Amino acid sequence: MHSHLIPDVDDGVNTTDQALVCLKQLADWGIKKVITTPHISRDWYPNESAQLRAEQITLQALATDNGLQLTVEIAAEYLLDEFFPALLEADDLLTFGSAKYLLFELGWAAAPHQVDDIIFRLQTRGYTPVLAHPERYSYYYDDPSPLEHLHEMGCLFQLNWASLTGRYGDRAQAQARLMLKKGWVDFVGSDLHRPNDLTALSALFSSTDYDLLRKQPLLNESLL
Template sequence: MLHFFSKKLFLKDLLEGFVDIHNHILPGIDDGAKSVEEALYLIKKMKELGIKQFIPTPHIMQDFYPNTDETIGNAYYVLLEALDTEITLNPAAEYMLDSHFESLLKTGNLFTLKGKYLLIEMSYFQAPINLEDLIFKIKTQGYTPVLAHPERYSFYHNNLEYYERLKQLGCFFQLNLLSLSNHYGKNVEKTADHLIEQQLIDFVGTDIHNKNHVDKLSNLVLNKSRDEHLKEIIKNTNQTFSVI
């Protein structure tokens, strides 16, 4: 519902019917929800924000979260059995571009967001030295790479032109909604604004891990100068990933 008696535009005013393509609500398998109870709480609060469809994306990261079909499937069914309300919940994964990723890619059996859209991420310290080659291999395998939170990779903040290069290579960009605030720092927020203004962002997601993230999204006030662009990105996200 719009806040008619306020000049402020809240993010949640734009999220009615939203398809969240990036979150960590599957319990106990990464740095997201630690228990079924926490997962249920996050889902409840996310529904209050207007989110209607959920694509959980647990990390697949060899050194920290070596998730597999089995671990993701088990967490999904445990959560599904605990739900007392009907929701659309379709698990995927967020793949770290580490040394193990190429072997997974060769199997051709990856957890995609929908169709062939594959959510990938990089280390926050530096990009893989073979990043462009990896993007090429992903596309050669028939997948469409969707780079999670490009605005958070600080090694590109002083090299904004490289974002254009990644787009030219066929990489889609998914912005974290919390990057529209200073949650990750001012430089991330500034880069998020740049990417939105340059129309480089294709999709958005919450990347919710915990209660703090939900609380901040609930109270996030938007900069009205970018709300029209953001509305279009949200619309594109919903149209691309809705299963209804």
């Protein structure tokens, strides 16, 4: 429920060939449904909902035409930038699941302001906010209490499974383990951007953290 497999719309795959390589590997791992989530941000990736829905149809056809038993759906990974409130006001948001899960990310440079307010506004409009890869935000490494606060507010957390293999460094890996031990992980996602990511993802299955991840009450299967 987090990947970047629509060709040439963000920093994910560039071609249909790359997308197909990724889809084939996901299918080989036994995954039945892929909810791909292109970036949406005004300054970097100003994608629009209608455009991405059309791209989903093309990606589903690619999977079907190549004999893959995969359902491909579309959502998005929204950056909480200064333009996001306008999208929220227009009710023009791509979500997934019956609970209208909305995947969002934060900026990398500094802890954001007014996240509580945005989460509250999402909830009052019937969305269920899901924070992408909270284990990767360095400003929460020394003090994870803000993450605990967000989770207690009802903001769900999505873990990148490659964080458990060291793909993003030791600190992200340690934060991922902490989140698992505290029971803060609601979804696991690949955050797959390109075929080169597949090696780091496959390393999870022989990782000592794999059993810990499997014990989490993940919501992924509820999306099938």
